[in-house]
Amino acid sequence: xxxxxxxPHADEQFVRYLLGLLxxxxxxxxxxxxxxxxxxxxxxxxxxxxxxxxxxxxxxxDTDRARFERVYLVTPKRRDKVRFAKSLLASIExxxxxxxxxxxxxxxxxxxxxxxxxxxxxxxxxxxxxxxAATLFLVLSGTLLMQTSRLRNDVGTLETExxxxxxxxxxxxxxxxxxRAAATETGHELERLxxxxxxxxxxxxxxPRGASLLAGGVALLLTPQTRSxxxxxxxxxxxxxxxxxxxxxxxxxxxxxYQVALKDPATSAIxxxxxxxAAGTLNHAPAVSVIVPARLLKAQHYALELSGVxxxxxxxxxxxxxxxxxx
Amino acid sequence: MPxxxxxxxxxxxxxxxxxxxxxxxxxxxxxGGATYLEMRRxxxxxxxxxxxxxxxELADETLNRIARTLEESGSIxxxxxxRYCYVVxxxxxxxxxxxxxxxxxxxxxxxxLEPVAxxxxxxxxxxxxxxxxxRRLDCLERCLSKLKPDQRELIVEYYKDAARERxxxxxxxxxxxxxxxxxxxxxxxxxxxxxxxxxxACGKER
Numbered sequence: 001x002x003x004x005x006x007x008p009h010a011d012e013q014f015v016r017y018l019l020g021l022l023x024x025x026x027x028x029x030x031x032x033x034x035x036x037x038x039x040x041x042x043x044x045x046x047x048x049x050x051x052x053x054x055x056x057x058x059x060x061x062d063t064d065r066a067r068f069e070r071v072y073l074v075t076p077k078r079r080d081k082v083r084f085a086k087s088l089l090a091s092i093e094x095x096x097x098x099x100x101x102x103x104x105x106x107x108x109x110x111x112x113x114x115x116x117x118x119x120x121x122x123x124x125x126x127x128x129x130x131x132x133a134a135t136l137f138l139v140l141s142g143t144l145l146m147q148t149s150r151l152r153n154d155v156g157t158l159e160t161e162x163x164x165x166x167x168x169x170x171x172x173x174x175x176x177x178x179x180r181a182a183a184t185e186t187g188h189e190l191e192r193l194x195x196x197x198x199x200x201x202x203x204x205x206x207x208p209r210g211a212s213l214l215a216g217g218v219a220l221l222l223t224p225q226t227r228s229x230x231x232x233x234x235x236x237x238x239x240x241x242x243x244x245x246x247x248x249x250x251x252x253x254x255x256x257x258y259q260v261a262l263k264d265p266a267t268s269a270i271x272x273x274x275x276x277x278a279a280g281t282l283n284h285a286p287a288v289s290v291i292v293p294a295r296l297l298k299a300q301h302y303a304l305e306l307s308g309v310x311x312x313x314x315x316x317x318x319x320x321x322x323x324x325x326x327x
Numbered sequence: 328m329p330x331x332x333x334x335x336x337x338x339x340x341x342x343x344x345x346x347x348x349x350x351x352x353x354x355x356x357x358x359g360g361a362t363y364l365e366m367r368r369x370x371x372x373x374x375x376x377x378x379x380x381x382x383x384e385l386a387d388e389t390l391n392r393i394a395r396t397l398e399e400s401g402s403i404x405x406x407x408x409x410r411y412c413y414v415v416x417x418x419x420x421x422x423x424x425x426x427x428x429x430x431x432x433x434x435x436x437x438x439x440l441e442p443v444a445x446x447x448x449x450x451x452x453x454x455x456x457x458x459x460x461x462r463r464l465d466c467l468e469r470c471l472s473k474l475k476p477d478q479r480e481l482i483v484e485y486y487k488d489a490a491r492e493r494x495x496x497x498x499x500x501x502x503x504x505x506x507x508x509x510x511x512x513x514x515x516x517x518x519x520x521x522x523x524x525x526x527x528a529c530g531k532e533r
Contacts, residue, residue: 018376028417031376035369035413039509046512049519053486077375077382084523087460087467092483251505257356276356312361313353316513318506 014047019064020071038307038315052085221247221282222304224319232301234324243291248306248321253279253286255308259315260290263303265322271296276309297325340394348394352408366390366409370416377420385423389416466529470522478518485515 016022017030033040054060055068072078220235237244248260257276264271274290281287288306301324307315340348352362370386379385392415396403405411471479484500487493501511 031373031417032410032413035366035373035416036407036409041369042513042516043509045520046516049486049516075375075378075382077372080527081523083463084526087463087526088486088519088522090464091467091471092487309356310361311356311358312365313356313358314365316510318510320507 011043011047011050014044015051017044018048018051018072019067021067038313039317042314048081049085052081053089056082056085056089220244220323221249221287222321222323223249224251224306224321232322232324234326236326237294237297241294244294244297245289245291246304246321246323247282248288248290248304248319249282250279250286250288250306250319255279255316255318256311257309258288258318259307259309260288261305261307262292262296263305265301265303271302299325299327301325340391341398344394344398347397348390351393351397351403352412354406354408363390366412369409370412373413373416374420374423379420379423380427385416385419389419392419463526463530466526467522470525470529473525474518474522482515482518482522485511486519 013022014030017027020027022030030040030044034044035041051068051072055065058065060068073082220233222233235244246260257278259276260274261270262272263269272292274292277288277290279286279288290304292304301322304321304323305317306319306321308318309315349360349363352358352366354362367386367390370389371382374382374385389412393403393412403411405414471482474482481500485497488496497508497511501508504511506514
C-alpha cells in the first residue's frame with residue numbers, strides 16, 4: 001500500500017525528509033523551518049506520527065518499510081515513538097492491533113458432534129461404548145446449554161448496545177440541530193453588525209474599539225470563510241491611503257493573541273504579517289482589527305489568514321477571510 | 328573554533344540570564360516558560376533527527392549559548408527568536424559532528440546507531456517484553472482517561488483506521504468541527520504529545 005494513501009500529498013515532502021530521501025540542502029531547509037516556523041513544525045510532527053503509525057500498522061510499502069528501519073529507526077527516541085504508537089493504536093483499535101481473542105477454544109463441541117455418530121456406528125455396541133456415548137451425550141448437552149445461555153446473553157448485550165447507540169444518535173442529532181440554530185443566529189448577528197458598521201461609516205463614526213482603526217483609511221468588516229460562502233466582500237483603496245483597516249470577526253475568542261497574514265491566493269505567498277494582537281469586541285462580537293499597508297493591495301483577490309497564538313507562542317490557523325480589491 | 332566540551336559549560340546560567348532568555352523567546356507575549364519548553368523540544372528533535380546521541384544535551388547547549396549572548400550583548404538583532412535558535416543550533420550540530428564524526432553517522436549516509444534487529448515491533452516479544460507492553464497499555468488507558476471527553480473522542484477518531492478511510496474520516500471530522508485539516512492535525516498532534524508525555528511519566532513511576 002502506498003504511503004500517499006495515509007498522508008496528504010502536501011506533506012509527502014516531510015516523509016521524504018524523515019526517510020532521508022531529500023538532498024542535504026533540502027533537508028537543511030526543513031530543519032530550519034521545523035524550528036523557526038510554527039506551522040511547519042506541527043505539520044512535520046503530524047506527518048511523522050502518520051508515518052510511524054503506518055509502519056506499526058504494516059501498511060508501508062516494502063521499500064519504505066526497509067528504509068524506515070534503516071534510516072528512521074536508529075535512535076532510542078524514535079524507537080520510543082514507535083512503541084508509543086503501538087500502544088496507542090492497540091488502545092484505540094483493539095481488534096486491529098491486538099491478537100484476536102481465541103474464540104475457537106471456547107467452542108470445541110461442534111467437531112465432536114460430527115465425528116461421534118460415525119465412530120459409534122463403526123464400533124460394536126458394547127457396554128463401554130454405550131457408557132461412553134451416554135457420558136459424551138451429557139457433556140455435549142451441558143456444552144450446548146452453556147452455549148445457548150451465552151448466546152442469549154450476547155443477544156441481550158447487543159440489544160442494549162443498539163439501544164445505547166440509538167440514544168447517542170438522538171443526542172448527536174439534537175446537538176447538530178442546536179449548532180445549526182446557533183449558526184443561523186450568528187449569521188443574523190453578523191448581518192446586523194455589517195449593517196451597523198455601514199451606517200457608522202456613513203456617519204463617520206465607528207464602534208469605540210474600532211474607531212481609531214476605521215478612521216485611518218478604508219475599513220472593511222470580514223467574516224470567516226465558511227462552507228457556504230456568500231458574496232465576496234470587495235473594497236476600493238482610496239488613493240493616498242496609508243493603510244486599510246480590516247475587522248475580522250471571530251466565531252469565538254480562544255486565544256490570547258492573534259496574528260494575521262495577507263496571502264495571495266494564486267501563489268499562497270505571504271505578502272505581509274501583522275503584529276500579534278489581542279482580540280477586541282465589535283458590538284459584543286469578538287473581532288481582531290489590523291491595518292494592512294495600502295501599498296500592498298492591488299486589484300485582485302486576497303486571503304487574510306488568521307492564526308491564534310497560544311501563550312506558549314505556538315500558532316494555529318483558526319480562520320480564513322477573503323476580500324477582493326477593486327480599482 | 329573552540330571545542331564543544333569547553334563550550335558546554337561548566338558555568339551554569341544565572342537566574343537573571345535564564346529569565347532574560349525566557350523573555351527573549353517570548354518575544355513580547357508572556358508564556359510562563361511554555362515557549363522555552365516548546366523551543367527546547369524542537370531542538371531536541373532536530374538533533375535527534377540528525378542522529379546525535381545526546382540530543383537533550385545539545386539542545387540545552389544551544390539555549391545556554393543564546394542566554395550567554397543575551398547576557399553579554401544585552402540583545403540579539405536577528406528576528407524572530409526561533410530563527411536565531413536554529414542558527415545557533417546548526418553551529419552546535421556542526422561542532423558536534425566534527426568532534427564525533429568517527430563515532431556518529433551522517434544523515435545522508437544513514438546507518439543504524441544500534442542494530443535494528445534489536446528492535447522488534449511485531450508481537451513476538453518475550454514474556455518480559457509482553458509485561459512491559461501490557462504495562463504501557465495500562466498507562467495509556469490511564470492517560471487517555473485523564474483527557475477531556477472531546478479530546479479523547481478527537482484523538483480516537485483522528486488516529487483510527489488506515490489508508491483512504493483515515494483521510495476521509497479526518498476530512499469529515501474537520502468539517503464537523505468547522506476547522507481546516509491543518510488545524511485539526513495540529514490539535515490532534517498536541518493531544519498525542521500530551522498523551523506521549525503522560526505515558527512516559529507513568530512508565531517511569533511504575
